[in-house]
Amino acid sequence: MGGYMKHFLLSSALAVAATGAAFADTYRPECFAPAPGTSEISYDAKDGPYKLAFVNGFAGNDWRIQAIQSAKAWAARPENAGKIDEFTVVSVGNDSAAQIAAIDNFIAAGYDAITFIAVNPTAFEPVIRRAERAGTILVPFDNVLDTDKVVQVNESQKALGALKAQTVMDTLGGEADKILMVNGLPGNATDRDRRLGMMSVLEQVEGLEIVEVVGNWDTGTSQKVVADALATHGEFDAVVSQHGSAGSINAMQAAGHPIVPMGVDGENGVRMLMDELDIPGVSASQAPAMSAVALEAAVALLEGNTLPQTIFLPIPQVQAEALEAGVNYFPDLPKSFNTGTGYAECFAPFTPEELLGQSPDNT
Structure with missing residues (x-):
């Protein structure tokens, strides 16, 4: 650390x-x-x-x-x-x-x-x-x-952003030339503060180029904007993603990008990909x-x-x-299931069956 x-x-x-x-x-x-x-x-x-x-x-x-x-x-x-x-x-x-x-x-x-x-x-x-x-x-x-x-x-949210950015920089030994930052939904306090947390770390890295894209916390959107960034900017030393990180990983795989350290979210599919592909870094999110x-x-x-x-x-x-x-x-x-099913300090975390048995519809 x-x-x-x-x-x-x-x-x-x-x-x-x-x-x-x-x-x-x-x-x-x-x-x-x-x-x-x-x-x-x-x-x-x-x-x-x-x-x-x-x-x-x-x-x-x-x-x-x-x-x-x-x-x-x-x-x-x-x-x-x-x-x-x-x-x-x-x-x-x-x-x-x-x-x-x-x-x-x-x-x-x-x-x-x-x-x-x-x-x-x-x-x-x-x-x-x-x-x-x-x-x-x-x-x-x-x-x-x-x-x-x-x-x-x-x-x-600032701590969450800083955690992801610091983890990838630690993995890189504190040095990098170019990092991709996949932000969330513009106008939200959460997006703003996570970005501030990431920047509080990355701005300290001498000579670092930070490329930012808007992923809207959505897997499909993230995949598209990351694919566009790879086509425009080439390879990156690391990626920090607020959410929708499976899309970021999929875009990198489709482009044949080398495995690099990543700070990603806590969706089940993201962790599956991290383990399968041996992606270094951290999976951290908001439950x-x-x-x-x-x-x-x-x-x-x-x-x-x-x-x-x-x-x-x-x-x-x-x-x-x-x-x-x-x-x-x-x-x-x-894969879309989020691994943050509860906070044990407050009440027993939900079982997958409890969650998946509920509809996301208006009631």
């Missing part, structure tokens, strides 16, 4: 330790761990059962599909179902106005809490105020908001089951518990040399 990442992880650990004492009284800190420097939020307790909604934006990739399935699987578990009067899931696409309108509709319908993956980080201040007046709790997750007014559930943690947080707040304003969940990750069939990837499951 390189010096930068050692310093980064040590600094993060010290920051969490320094804030731990201040959060001794927050609810279930082993699950709802505070981001360094965050505040606390609580609301007056409400009697259940509750009306809950999950307002997804973009639904065009496997991660979002499994996030919806995870939310539904959480709601179906007996310990949660008894607390729920109504649970609704809608996906609205990449239009922030449509997402805000859907949230407003649920507020007007008297829903107690709404979780959502924000289409962009800056357009939600008015709806936050409307929710507060109506007594509706909002819990954004994954693509979060630039606000400190509501509880938000996330991983450190789609974060959707369920957001619902768990919403109910905790409705019950009157105090939570950190920004919750950072651990980053699911495995180094290439530690990949093992049946342990951290599953040859008998679909």
Whole structure:
């Protein structure tokens, strides 16, 4: 592990330790761990059962599909179902106005809490105020908001980006001439912060050329843009990919590109390819089951518990040399299946059967 990442992880650990004492009284800190420097939020307790909604934006990739399935699987578990009067899931696409309108509709319908993956980080201040007046709790997750007014559930996206970039640079001995960066969906806080994390490492490499393409966190899109980049720029020393990484690998294989270090996502098919092709690097991602943690947080707040304003969940990750069939990837499951099936600190991870038994449709 390189010096930068050692310093980064040590600094993060010290920051969490320094804030731990201040959060001794927050609810279930082993699950709802505070981001360094965050505040606390609580609301007056409400009697259940509750009306809950999950307002997804973009639904065009496997991660979002499994996030919806995870939310539904959480709601179906007996310990949660008894607390729920109504649970609704809608996906609205990449239009922030449509997402805000859907949230407003649920507020007007008297829903107690709404979780959502924000289409962009800056357009939600008015709806936050409307929710507060109506007594509706909002819990954004994954693509979060630039606000400190509501509880938000996330991983450190900058740390995730830095982890991938530092791993490939360590594998290369700290030197490289040209690296391909496959970014996510433009306009999202998650895409922005992961890129910042990657750049915080790569910008320190003297003489490095960084070629960036937009993969939209989608396998098919990533395959096309990586193929175009290879045709235009030739060979790369390494690749860092936010998501849709199977497409990046497939494009490189189709072009006859040599095996190089990669920082990739946690989809089952990606890990299968890494192991099969002996690709060095790291598979690290954000578990789609974060959707369920957001619902768990919403109910905790409705019950009157105090939570950190920004919750950072651990980053699911495995180094290439530690990949093992049946342990951290599953040859008998679909390639699109995401290996991040839950956070054991919060509740028992979902089984594949629980997830695959749920539809990704609006309900």
